[in-house]
Amino acid sequence: MSEKPKYEKLVRYYLIALCAIATSIILSQILVQKFISEQKNDSRVINLSGRQRMLSQKISKCALLLGDSTQSSQRNKYLQEFSLALSDWRDTHLGLKNGDGNLDIISRNSKTVQFLFQNIEQDHLAIVRAAENIIHKLNENIQAPTDSIKEDIDQIIKHESAFLKGMDMIVFQYDDEAKTKVTNLQGIEIFLLVISLGVIMFEIFFIFIPSAKTIKKTFRQLLQSEQKSKKMTLELSSLYSSLEQAYQDLLEVDVDVEDFTIFAKCKANGDFTYFSDKFSKLMEFEDNTPQNLFKWLQEQGYEGAYLEKIQEMMPYGKTWSGEIKVINEMGDFVWLKVNITPTMGDSGELETLMIIATDETEKKEAEAISQEINRERIEKKVKEQQFRSALILEGQEEERKRISRDMHDGIGQLLSAMKFNLEGIHSVNTDIERNKLKTSKDLLKNVIKEVRRISFNLTPSALSDYGIVPVLNKFCREISKLSDLQVSFENQTGFLTRLEGKVENNLYRICQEAVNNAIKYSEAKEVKITLSHNSQYLNLEISDDGKGFDMRKLEEKGHFSASGHGLFNIRERANFINGQCTIFSEKGKGTKISINIPLD
Structure with missing residues (x-):
C-alpha cells in the first residue's frame, strides 16, 4: 500500500475491516441480548425462589391459626387464605422445577439445582398432603374440632424447617450461577474489545496511513499540474504579445521592386492615348483595352466621389500618389504603386496625365503569404496552448472528483465504521477511560465532519x-x-x-x-x-x-x-x-x- 497504493486494494481492505467490525458488533450484541434474556429469567427465578420461602411460612402460619380459631367466620377467612397460599406455593414449585410459561419461567436448572430440588421433594409432598387434608376436612365441617386436624398441622410444622433450609440453598445456588454468567460475559466483552481495538489498529496502519500518503501524493501532483498550468498560461500571454512583433517583422520582408516607369498617358479628361508594353502585358490587355482611366478605376470598384476628387486635383498641377488594387483580364489581382502626374501647356492649361507606376504584386503576395504563415503558426500555438490548458483544467477537475470520491467513499466510510465501533464499546471501568473514550468519539465526529467538508469543497x-x-x-x-x-x-x-x-x-x-x-x-x-x-x-x-x-x-x-x-x-x-x-x-x-x- 505504501509503495503503490491502489483504490481496489483500499476497497478490499476496507471491506475486510468493515466485516470484522460488523462481526464484533453483532457478536457483542448477540451476547448482550442473550445475557439480558437470561438475566431476566434468573431474576424471575430468584424472586420466585425467595417467594417460596415466604409462602411456606404463610402456609404454616395459616395452619396454626386454623387450629387455634373456633369461630366459623375466622376459620373461613383463614381457610381461604390457606388455600390460595397452597395453590401458589405448589404451582411455583412445579414451575421452578420444570418451567412454566404462565409464570414466565424457562427451565434451565443446572444439575446442582435439580439435585437440591430432589432433596426437598419429600418435605414438599408431605406439606402438600397435610395441607390438602386440612382443607378437605374443614370444607366438610368448618366447625371440626382442632384435634381432628392437629396431626396434619404438626406434619406441616415438622417438614417446614427442612424445606426452608433446602430452599435457601436453592436460592443461593441460583444467585451463584447468575454471578458466574456475569463474570463470563465480562471476559467475553473484554475479548471482543481486544479484537475491536486490533481491527482499529489494523485500519490505522494498513488503511488510513497509506490512504493519507496516497492523498498527500495526489495533492502534490495536483499542485504540480497547477504550476504547469500557470506556466502555460504565461506562455500563452507571451504568444499574444509576440503576435504584434510578428506583424512588425512582416513589414521587413525584402522583395525587389522595379523602378517607376511610364505605364500610360491620358488626356485631361482621362481618356487613354498610350499604353506601355509592360502595362499591357501586366494587365493582359488585347483588343479590349479601357478607354478612360477614371471609368476603368470605377469599374475596378473604386468610388466615383473619390475619383472625382483626384480629377479635381489635376488642373492645379498636383500629383496624386497611392496604391491601387486591380484585376487583370485573367482575373488575377495586381497591386500597383501609382503616381498620376499632370503636365501643363504653355498657356497653363492641363494637357496630359502621366501615369507613372511600379508593379508591387510580388511584394504584396510575399507579405500576404508570410503573414498567413505566421498567423497560422501563432494560431496553431495558441490553440495548442488553449487545448493543453483545457486538458489541465479538466484533469484537475477529474483529480478533484477522484480525491473527493476516495475521501467520501473510502476514508469517510472507514471513519464512520470506526465511530460505530467506538460507540459499541461499553465495558469501560474507570472514569479516566470513560473520558478518553468520550474524547475519542468527539474527535472522530469532528474528523468525519472535516473530511466531508473537504470532500464537498473539492467536488x-x-x-x-x-x-x-x-x-x-x-x-x-x-x-x-x-x-x-x-x-x-x-x-x-x-x-x-x-x-x-x-x-x-x-x-x-x-x-x-x-x-x-x-x-x-x-x-x-x-x-x-x-x-x-x-x-x-x-x-x-x-x-x-x-x-x-x-x-x-x-x-x-x-x-x-x-x-x-x-x-x-x-x-x-x-x-x-x-x-x-x-x-x-x-x-x-x-x-x-x-x-x-x-x-x-
Missing part, C-alpha cells in the same frame, strides 16, 4: 447528481456557517434541463474563487450570488458590499494577466466555457463580477 457529489443550483444553495449555507460572511443565493432561471458538466464545474469554481476573495480581501459582510438567463445568455453574478478596489492599479500590477491571482483565474475559467467576464469595482462600493455564457 461536491451533488454537482454531478443534481446540478449547479442545489450545489450553490448548499455552498452558500456551508460558507455562512463556517465564516462571519453571510452568503445568499438566488436562482432566477427555472431551468428544467441540466447544463454541460464542464460549464457547471467552472461556474462552481468561479463562485468558490469569488467568495474566497471576498472573505480574504473585501472585508464584506454579505455576498449575493444570482443565477439568471434570457433567450441567449446565462448570467452568473457575484456581488459583495466590501471595500472594493481600484481596477486600474490592479491592471498595472498584472492581477488580470498573470496566473495565481483570483481575478485572472476567474477570467480564464470564463473563457474556457466561452463566457464573457466583466468585473466592476470601486473603492468603498463593493465588487460585482458578471459572467455571461451563451446558451447554444
Whole structure:
C-alpha cells in the first residue's frame, strides 16, 4: 500500500475491516441480548425462589391459626387464605422445577439445582398432603374440632424447617450461577474489545496511513499540474504579445521592386492615348483595352466621389500618389504603386496625365503569404496552448472528483465504521477511560465532519447528481456557517434541463474563487450570488458590499494577466466555457463580477 497504493486494494481492505467490525458488533450484541434474556429469567427465578420461602411460612402460619380459631367466620377467612397460599406455593414449585410459561419461567436448572430440588421433594409432598387434608376436612365441617386436624398441622410444622433450609440453598445456588454468567460475559466483552481495538489498529496502519500518503501524493501532483498550468498560461500571454512583433517583422520582408516607369498617358479628361508594353502585358490587355482611366478605376470598384476628387486635383498641377488594387483580364489581382502626374501647356492649361507606376504584386503576395504563415503558426500555438490548458483544467477537475470520491467513499466510510465501533464499546471501568473514550468519539465526529467538508469543497457529489443550483444553495449555507460572511443565493432561471458538466464545474469554481476573495480581501459582510438567463445568455453574478478596489492599479500590477491571482483565474475559467467576464469595482462600493455564457 505504501509503495503503490491502489483504490481496489483500499476497497478490499476496507471491506475486510468493515466485516470484522460488523462481526464484533453483532457478536457483542448477540451476547448482550442473550445475557439480558437470561438475566431476566434468573431474576424471575430468584424472586420466585425467595417467594417460596415466604409462602411456606404463610402456609404454616395459616395452619396454626386454623387450629387455634373456633369461630366459623375466622376459620373461613383463614381457610381461604390457606388455600390460595397452597395453590401458589405448589404451582411455583412445579414451575421452578420444570418451567412454566404462565409464570414466565424457562427451565434451565443446572444439575446442582435439580439435585437440591430432589432433596426437598419429600418435605414438599408431605406439606402438600397435610395441607390438602386440612382443607378437605374443614370444607366438610368448618366447625371440626382442632384435634381432628392437629396431626396434619404438626406434619406441616415438622417438614417446614427442612424445606426452608433446602430452599435457601436453592436460592443461593441460583444467585451463584447468575454471578458466574456475569463474570463470563465480562471476559467475553473484554475479548471482543481486544479484537475491536486490533481491527482499529489494523485500519490505522494498513488503511488510513497509506490512504493519507496516497492523498498527500495526489495533492502534490495536483499542485504540480497547477504550476504547469500557470506556466502555460504565461506562455500563452507571451504568444499574444509576440503576435504584434510578428506583424512588425512582416513589414521587413525584402522583395525587389522595379523602378517607376511610364505605364500610360491620358488626356485631361482621362481618356487613354498610350499604353506601355509592360502595362499591357501586366494587365493582359488585347483588343479590349479601357478607354478612360477614371471609368476603368470605377469599374475596378473604386468610388466615383473619390475619383472625382483626384480629377479635381489635376488642373492645379498636383500629383496624386497611392496604391491601387486591380484585376487583370485573367482575373488575377495586381497591386500597383501609382503616381498620376499632370503636365501643363504653355498657356497653363492641363494637357496630359502621366501615369507613372511600379508593379508591387510580388511584394504584396510575399507579405500576404508570410503573414498567413505566421498567423497560422501563432494560431496553431495558441490553440495548442488553449487545448493543453483545457486538458489541465479538466484533469484537475477529474483529480478533484477522484480525491473527493476516495475521501467520501473510502476514508469517510472507514471513519464512520470506526465511530460505530467506538460507540459499541461499553465495558469501560474507570472514569479516566470513560473520558478518553468520550474524547475519542468527539474527535472522530469532528474528523468525519472535516473530511466531508473537504470532500464537498473539492467536488461536491451533488454537482454531478443534481446540478449547479442545489450545489450553490448548499455552498452558500456551508460558507455562512463556517465564516462571519453571510452568503445568499438566488436562482432566477427555472431551468428544467441540466447544463454541460464542464460549464457547471467552472461556474462552481468561479463562485468558490469569488467568495474566497471576498472573505480574504473585501472585508464584506454579505455576498449575493444570482443565477439568471434570457433567450441567449446565462448570467452568473457575484456581488459583495466590501471595500472594493481600484481596477486600474490592479491592471498595472498584472492581477488580470498573470496566473495565481483570483481575478485572472476567474477570467480564464470564463473563457474556457466561452463566457464573457466583466468585473466592476470601486473603492468603498463593493465588487460585482458578471459572467455571461451563451446558451447554444
